[in-house]
Amino acid sequence: KQEVTQIPAALSVPEGENLVLNCSFTDSAIYNLQWFRQDPGKGLTSLLLIQSSQREQTSGRLNASLDKSSGRSTLYIAASQPGDSATYLCAVRPQGGSEKLVFGKGTKLTVNP
Amino acid sequence: DGGITQSPKYLFRKEGQNVTLSCEQNLNHDAMYWYRQDPGQGLRLIYYSQIVNDFQKGDIAEGYSVSREKKESFPLTVTSAQKNPTAFYLCASGRAGTEAFFGQGTRLTVV
Secondary structure, three states: OOOOOEOOOOOEOOOOOOOOEEEEEOOOOOOEEEEEEEEOOOEEEEEEEEEEEOEEEEOOOOEEEOOOOOOOOEEEEOOOOOOHHHEEEEEEEEEOOOOOEEOOOOOOEOOOE | OOOEEEOOOEEEEEEOEEEEEEEEEOOOOOEEEEEEEOOOOOEEEEEEEEEEEEOOOOOOOOEHHHEEOEEOHHHEEEOOOOOOOOOEEEEEEEEEOOEEEOOOOOOEEEE
């Protein structure tokens, strides 16, 4: 059974710092991996989607990498801002045509001004 | 605007009552999903549908029911058989195997 773990559960950094959020998964047979952002009481906003054949994806100050063989993904946020404060979730879609996304519990990020 | 609309934003249910959460999308996506989110837990899949008039149970389907009569709509009914329904419910849609997009959620509370 696929399990997704995100460490740390919470992270507090000063504004301007570069930071890395981690996501690990137990079964390397994935179709793709998606990073989301969730603000309190809100739905999920898609940040980046990495297909299993890709190593990384970039969008603005965000860069996500994928190492499928080791079961790990990282989300790098450059020059963090208070507006980046949110919970970040990663989810994997297993191979085999499954439509199920398996989620981690998220990392709650606080960027202090 | 294209997107996923969930309604209502807040819903209160009395003991023994069935309630229905609405989810509509105008993104022309084939697949739609319902997830439940509880504090300190990851999102858990309730039901999903890959095509009109077809749907599959997820990991926690007991006490819930769905229908998919139209491509745009995937309503979720929380029945009285669901003993602990208080949670945040999220609807999502996507094309098969690609990026999933989420609505803004419905917070259901038992009173």
